[in-house]
Amino acid sequence: MSAFYIARSSAVAARRLGDEYVxxxxxxxxxxxxxxxxxxxxxxxxxxxxLAEIVARKICAQFAVDADTALRDAxxxxxxxxxxxxxxxxSAPILPPAEEQVSRAAAVAAEQVP
Amino acid sequence: MTTPSITSxxxxxxxxxxxxxxxxxxxxxxxVRFFVEDADFRALLAGRYSSFLRPDIRSDSDIEFEIxxxxxxxxxxxxxLEVRREGAVWLLGRGDFRAEFDLRLRRGTLxxxxxxxxxxxxxxxxxxxxxxxxxxxxxxAASGIRNGRGFAFSGVSGAGKTTIARLAPAGVQLLTDExxxxxxxxxxxxxxxxxxxxxxxxxxxxxxAPLAAIHLIEHASANRRHPLKPPEAVRKLLRNTLFFAQEPxxxxxxxxxxxxxxxxxxxxxxxxQPDARVWELAA
Numbered sequence: 001m002s003a004f005y006i007a008r009s010s011a012v013a014a015r016r017l018g019d020e021y022v023x024x025x026x027x028x029x030x031x032x033x034x035x036x037x038x039x040x041x042x043x044x045x046x047x048x049x050x051l052a053e054i055v056a057r058k059i060c061a062q063f064a065v066d067a068d069t070a071l072r073d074a075x076x077x078x079x080x081x082x083x084x085x086x087x088x089x090x091s092a093p094i095l096p097p098a099e100e101q102v103s104r105a106a107a108v109a110a111e112q113v114p
Numbered sequence: 115m116t117t118p119s120i121t122s123x124x125x126x127x128x129x130x131x132x133x134x135x136x137x138x139x140x141x142x143x144x145x146v147r148f149f150v151e152d153a154d155f156r157a158l159l160a161g162r163y164s165s166f167l168r169p170d171i172r173s174d175s176d177i178e179f180e181i182x183x184x185x186x187x188x189x190x191x192x193x194x195l196e197v198r199r200e201g202a203v204w205l206l207g208r209g210d211f212r213a214e215f216d217l218r219l220r221r222g223t224l225x226x227x228x229x230x231x232x233x234x235x236x237x238x239x240x241x242x243x244x245x246x247x248x249x250x251x252x253x254x255a256a257s258g259i260r261n262g263r264g265f266a267f268s269g270v271s272g273a274g275k276t277t278i279a280r281l282a283p284a285g286v287q288l289l290t291d292e293x294x295x296x297x298x299x300x301x302x303x304x305x306x307x308x309x310x311x312x313x314x315x316x317x318x319x320x321x322x323a324p325l326a327a328i329h330l331i332e333h334a335s336a337n338r339r340h341p342l343k344p345p346e347a348v349r350k351l352l353r354n355t356l357f358f359a360q361e362p363x364x365x366x367x368x369x370x371x372x373x374x375x376x377x378x379x380x381x382x383x384x385x386x387q388p389d390a391r392v393w394e395l396a397a
Contacts, residue, residue, distance in 0.1 A: 013366040015373035017344035024369045026362045031352060033345040 006054075006078045006087050007047030007094040014042065023086055032086060037063060041074060045087060047094030051078065134180070138168040139237065140320065142295040142306040144244055146177040146237065148224075155183060155228040162230045163309050166320045177240065179213070179222045186227035197239055197358040204359075206239050208232075217243060238293065238310060239358050246364045249298035249371055252356040255328070256312075257294040257305050258397075259287040264305035264323035265397040266294045267384070268354045269331040274386065276313040278331060281390045286397070290318055293356060296325060296375065303379055327380045329396050330354070334385030337392045347381035348372045 008014070011026040021034040021042050034042055037059060044054040055071045063070070081087040088094050134149040137156055145168055150156035160167060193209040204222075206213040211232035215222035222240075226232040242252050255268035256275040267278045279291035289305060292312030296303050306322040330342070330350050342350070351372050359365070386392040 011362075013369050015348075015370065017348065017373060017377060020343075020345045022345045022348050022369075022373060024366065026366070029352075029365055029369075031349050033349070 003091055004051040004075060004078070005047055005049075005090045005092065005094050006041070006045040006051055006082075007090075007096075008042065008045050009086055009088055010096075012086055025085060027085055030084075032081070032084070037073075038077060041077065045078075047088065047090075047096065051075065136172075137163075138171075138176070139163045139166050139309075140168040141166055141237065141241060141308055142245075142250070142297055143322075144177070144241065145173070146179065146240060147172070148179050148181050148233070150181045152181075152183045152228055155181070158228070158230055159233060162233075162317075165307070165317055166309055175220070177220045177222070177244070179215070179224050179236075181233075182223065182225045183228050184225050189225060189227070195235070195358065197360075199359070199361060204243065206236065206358075208235065211236060215240060215243075217247075234310065238356065241295070242357050243359065243364070245295075245297065246357065246359070246367045246371075249374070250303075251296050251351075251368060251371055251375070252308075252310075253294045253296055253328075253351065254292070254354040254356060255294035256291045257289040257307075258282055259289065259305075259321065259323040260285060260393075260397045262323060263326035263397070264289070265326055266296070266305055266328045267331045267396070268294070268328055268351065270354060274331050274333055274388075277388055278386070278392065279312075279314055279316075281388065281392060283390055283393050286393065287319065287321065288314075288316060289321070291316055298371075298374070299324070301378070303375060325379050327382060327396070328375075329382050329384035331384045331386060333387070335387060336385065337387060337389065337395050338385040339395055340383045340385075342381045342383055344373070344376040344381075347376040350383075351376065351381070 012023050014021055014023040019036040021039045023032045040058050044058050051074055052071055055074050059070045060067050078087055082089040134151050136147050136149050137159055138145050138147045189212050195208045197206050202216050202218050204215040211226035213222055213224040213236055245251055253268050255266040256279040257266040269275055276291045279288055282288055289307035291314040293308050293310035295306040295308050303325040304322045305325045307319040309318040357368055
């Protein structure tokens with residue numbers, strides 16, 4: 001199975017309310033409610049941890065679900081939020097903009113080293 | 115010379131304020147002072163907002179607007195309400211008024227054909243912007259105080275706000291039948307009276323009380339009340355929130371306030387029939 005990374009979009013506002021999250025799209029102010037499992041995925045979506053690892057460590061550890069089913073559901077859920085611009089999805093780790101800039105600057109600097 | 119003003123027109127405020135009498139309208143504890151050139155219009159405003167007038171004592175933290183009367187039909191710009199920001203300055207307008215407002219300097223100018231409804235609209239917009247940055251919202255809701263506790267009844271047009279207000283029993287002090295003013299207050303929220311009235315034409319009262327509950331109202335064949343989980347409450351409250359700006363930063367502030375509100379104040383779905391017993395169920 002190919003790697004799958006998820007990161008929270010910076011273009012949303014989100015608040016935990018009890019076990020759930022309410023997420024607002026900055027594009028059209030649409031509200032999304034994430035249930036308890038969705039909330040766990042949301043909080044773990046750091047762009048660095050593969051989804052499979054998040055599912056194994058966070059979902060399967062807390063909820064009565066087998067790993068394959070949980071991962072399939074998590075991918076489907078992530079793609080759904082990705083289509084709405086709520087989550088970023090990638091087959092490679094997703095760096096936050098600042099880190100990305102630093103990383104690019106470092107790459108440029110490395111290229112310039114004789 | 116550097117003029118610390120939002121526009122060249124606003125830059126003349128200081129000189130004009132010395133000659134134009136001020137009128138301070140305080141809603142939700144936030145005073146907005148108007149310097150009005152036209153004495154008749156000033157008297158009209160004083161009558162309309164009589165319950166919300168404050169002694170005209172200047173404070174640097176107050177919002178100040180200079181009102182210039184113009185002939186009807188002479189204002190450029192769109193007929194529909196427009197609220198947008200250019201840099202630090204908010205440009206607000208409709209066919210009947212144009213305003214520029216620097217939220218940072220808390221100063222603005224308003225040009226209008228003398229009409230108190232234009233001032234009413236301006237006040238709603240300005241307060242919605244102020245509240246967005248200070249933990250409050252304007253909510254489409256009737257509200258009242260009973261036994262020292264505030265209750266809001268929120269719904270879109272036709273949901274029954276005016277009906278609920280009409281059904282209020284003796285001892286309920288009605289705050290509004292149209293737009294309620296909610297602000298963070300310590301560990302909870304307060305609901306304030308507003309001059310923004312609906313069909314009842316209430317003048318409103320400058321009073322407030324701790325907000326005990328919000329009811330999202332709908333007509334039904336019986337009186338029933340159902341508690342809402344905070345996420346659903348936020349979703350429904352957002353629909354009933356009066357907010358005019360599109361800036362993501364402010365929209366997110368309103369969203370954060372609604373989340374906080376739903377986490378601190380019980381929110382119910384209230385089905386009701388036009389029967390005074392609904393107040394016994396709700397308050």
